[in-house]
């Protein structure tokens with residue numbers, strides 16, 4: 001056994017997978033991770049949807065190195081630091097309409113908690129509405145608004161004042177063949193949740209514009225417009241959790257842009273700095289002004305190196321048209337996967353936006369989740385040198401979320417390996 005794997009067993013706390021994948025990563029570049037033995041893996045998960053501009057993107061690394069030679073930390077909320085100001089200005093230009101002021105933190109959960117705090121301070125209200133199948137982080141506050149028992153188990157009870165509304169997951173709804181109706185009915189259900197499950201003291205509704213951990217669920221096009229009518233009626237803020245769907249992943253800089261609505265607070269992390277730890281929430285000035293002196297700070301938040309990396313990352317995305325490439329290559333990959341679906345009853349649905357793609361595996365026409373099969377597919381892909389994620393509330397969705405610079409030959413290779421994996425799993429089922 002490798003020294004690193006043994007040290008993990010002895011000294012590292014790991015609390016997610018039954019066993020950490022036996023890959024000891026040594027270095028990475030573009031879409032490839034190389035292990036300590038020199039074996040290359042095609043990374044179709046991008047470090048959980050983080051390195052959108054590719055592993056060790058040269059422009060991002062150069063910007064980070066230049067910043068490291070100048071200043072690593074002095075506290076960006078006590079002193080003025082140039083990369084923080086420049087990045088905040090950049091975000092004001094690319095964020096949805098009206099969102100011009102940003103608070104920087106270190107990770108997704110921290111930013112979500114900050115957005116929740118700010119929404120309460122601004123609105124003077126205290127409750128939240130979140131959605132089934134959602135995931136917003138692993139701190140206590142973010143688990144309180146996460147709609148998935150699998151993620152919450154052994155940690156309850158959670159914060160009071162949170163109500164949950166149904167997610168527009170057309171495949172598993174009563175409106176499987178009528179997504180528009182699914183969108184309408186879920187927005188109507190949200191109205192009922194406000195009326196019957198809250199005390200009319202709701203600060204914000206929080207949703208991922210495309211659900212990530214919940215299984216790459218893309219809402220029907222009408223859903224968020226209908227939801228916004230309900231929110232406006234009751235004066236409830238809309239927090240868009242773009243921690244996973246942001247930064248060109250879905251073919252737009254932010255996924256919410258697909259749905260014709262503007263959030264009040266946009267939360268980002270993961271893809272913001274191509275792997276450097278950073279998160280942000282961006283909002284309108286009048287909401288930002290709800291923070292008064294003493295209200296909020298993060299020691300490492302707005303780290304100058306991460307901010308310099310983020311700025312270079314966003315400039316790379318714009319220069320290389322990563323949103324456009326995500327759309328084109330995502331459509332190409334989904335078309336190929338749908339071809340595969342025709343010969344593979346294990347594939348229940350191929351869905352996605354851009355290069356945020358989920359393949360839901362099912363055992364039969366009743367859509368019984370093929371959870372063990374999804375794990376077996378991931379393991380087969382790993383043996384073939386291709387890395388993917390598995391998610392979904394039933395653990396039966398294969399997640400393709402590669403770096404957005406992935407090439408067509410690399411996509412072809414991943415899908416061929418996926419076809420082999422499906423064939424292996426089907427064969428196992430028959431012995």
Ligand SMILES: Cc1ncc(COP(=O)(O)O)c(C=O)c1O
Nearest residue numbers: 107108109135136137212243244
């Ligand atoms: C939509 C969403 N929100 C929040 C988080 C939490 O982010 P972090 O793990 O950086 O705390 C995640 C992480 O996967 C996420 O996918």
